[in-house]
Amino acid sequence: DTEVTQTPKHLVMGMTNKKSLKCEQHMGHRAMYWYKQKAKKPPELMFVYSYEKLSINESVPSRFSPECPNSSLLNLHLHALQPEDSALYLCASSPKFSGRGGDEQFFGPGTRLTVL
Amino acid sequence: KQEVTQIPAALSVPEGENLVLNCSFTDSAIYNLQWFRQDPGKGLTSLLLIQSSQREQTSGRLNASLDKSSGRSTLYIAASQPGDSATYLCAVGILTGGGNKLTFGTGTQLKVEL
Numbered sequence: 001d002t003e004v005t006q007t008p009k010h011l012v013m014g015m016t017n018k019k020s021l022k023c024e025q026h027m028g029h030r031a032m033y034w035y036k037q038k039a040k041k042p043p044e045l046m047f048v049y050s051y052e053k054l055s056i057n058e059s060v061p062s063r064f065s066p067e068c069p070n071s072s073l074l075n076l077h078l079h080a081l082q083p084e085d086s087a088l089y090l091c092a093s094s095p096k097f098s099g100r101g102g103d104e105q106f107f108g109p110g111t112r113l114t115v116l
Numbered sequence: 117k118q119e120v121t122q123i124p125a126a127l128s129v130p131e132g133e134n135l136v137l138n139c140s141f142t143d144s145a146i147y148n149l150q151w152f153r154q155d156p157g158k159g160l161t162s163l164l165l166i167q168s169s170q171r172e173q174t175s176g177r178l179n180a181s182l183d184k185s186s187g188r189s190t191l192y193i194a195a196s197q198p199g200d201s202a203t204y205l206c207a208v209g210i211l212t213g214g215g216n217k218l219t220f221g222t223g224t225q226l227k228v229e230l
Binding site: 006031041042043044045048050055056088090092094100101102103104105106107108109110112 | 147148150152157158159160161162165166167168169170205207209211212213214215216217218219220221222223
């Protein structure tokens with residue numbers, strides 16, 4: 001299994017809703033990432049988990065709450081979002097850090113989020 | 117702060133042409149560099165990874181080079197096909213205490229016409 005899966009594919013939510021995005025990989029990777037991509041823009045890093053511990057938070061608002069229950073699963077919990085949070089949310093994974101630059105990141109298909 | 121620029125922003129070529137996409141970055145202390153393609157509304161597909169100690173990587177019709185000292189990478193696509201039409205993104209990795217942070221360029225939108 002050489003892929004990263006994300007569910008749901010599409011999500012529409014109101015500003016008062018609570019929802020979660022899910023990401024899974026079964027490649028034995030020990031680093032997992034959340035990125036946000038607005039239309040016509042490049043992806044921007046949000047969070048990095050290394051060995052199931054949060055290692056990087058790119059000053060993301062607290063209405064986004066990541067969780068890594070185990071080495072294969074990454075969640076992004078959403079609460080009280082704003083319309084400007086509408087975007088494509090991408091998950092990625094990579095092998096444990098080799099220190100030699102060989103940590104290729106593999107991306108899932110993304111969840112298209114619309115906040116009304 | 118790492119800044120990544122890609123030129124050209126858009127490119128339209130007839131099928132069969134060889135083409136070069138350019139990526140430049142401001143901080144040469146990189147960990148690695150990755151080239152991706154993205155089809156409209158889809159996720160990213162990794163094409164090539166170049167480690168900081170490497171000068172180039174090849175995969176099929178694709179060849180990527182890296183010149184850290186000048187802050188440049190190029191992606192060469194040989195004998196382009198309509199199926200190559202997509203947005204191509206380069207991403208520069210910087211190793212931090214928390215892991216490998218990728219900074220993406222703004223992309224080159226490629227259209228290969230019959």
